[in-house]
Amino acid sequence: MQISARNAFKGKIVHVEKGATTAVVKIEVSPGQVVTASITNEAVDTLKLAVGGEAYAVIKASDVMVAVD
Amino acid sequence: MQISARNAFKGKIVHVEKGATTAVVKIEVSPGQVVTASITNEAVDTLKLAVGGEAYAVIKASDVMVAVD
Amino acid sequence: MQISARNAFKGKIVHVEKGATTAVVKIEVSPGQVVTASITNEAVDTLKLAVGGEAYAVIKASDVMVAVD
Amino acid sequence: MQISARNAFKGKIVHVEKGATTAVVKIEVSPGQVVTASITNEAVDTLKLAVGGEAYAVIKASDVMVAVD
């Protein structure tokens, strides 16, 4: 499957924390660069996400902001 | 200013393309890893975004998806 | 690729309108039920989206609202 | 009230699961086609969402992605 979302960064899952309905998943996409995702518990279960697994952080371009110092 | 968005990646702006109202900005956050943002032209002007400048790609955790092969 | 986004509806592309940087794509996911997407022109080109093609409308659960009459 | 969000699909609520602060609500918008929404518990209470009730899944066009096989 190819998706219109312009951003997909491959990495290793370093943290999975399920809450009541919503989970926090962290993916290290390059050394020291960790992406934090907030997704449903259901997605964690369906995709069998676990620490150590390979995964992509996927982000739609319209959800990316730009900041300057 | 500190923001609740969990993801902020510093890089160099490599592409700025203004459209009629909406612009596409690309930031290289690590070698070969480019983040694409779709923001208003107004923001490009206000922040004076230009190729070569330093900037952060900022993303709220709830806008990050996770994918697996 | 499997994605955490909880919503993916298969259908046929019935409209592709590229703007300056942003395109509008419409997918008929069931008879009379059309999903409208606003994505980058770049994604339209990369995925070679065209009227008549099959495609999925993909939506993260946290981007879905609920309304009642 | 008329809203700019381009997507509103009427259906029947088939699942309501409140978490600590965030709820998962599922609406069947056509036979076998279920939309999953992640909204605040507060919204579930205010709108008195319950299984069996009629509701709309509402989605802004810029939150819809397109994928192809």
Add this chain to the structure above:
Amino acid sequence: MQISARNAFKGKIVHVEKGATTAVVKIEVSPGQVVTASITNEAVDTLKLAVGGEAYAVIKASDVMVAVD
């Protein structure tokens, strides 16, 4: 229609700028406080949005970030 989005601020439309596919609409929700929305041209047409009209800025809670100085 009642919607799960937790934020709806009534005001007067002070700016409507249609682009190729995407429009920028500004609503003054209290004196000096203007909310900027990026929506489809199609929505501007369907809702007949025009400067001087009354409108609400509607925002899902999961799309609001918090920042501190």
Add this chain to the structure above:
Amino acid sequence: MQISARNAFKGKIVHVEKGATTAVVKIEVSPGQVVTASITNEAVDTLKLAVGGEAYAVIKASDVMVAVD
């Protein structure tokens, strides 16, 4: 730091409710006008958000919808 998000409203935090992974924070941005944000618990901790503190509600223009009566 300056951010591309077009909307930033200063106010006073009037409610902080941490859930399992996701928190609800409310900021009164003008008398009687309260903005509700759904952010990670992690962000609440990192920014030390507490009732009575000053904060900004920050919203990307593409996440704002427009509604009319």
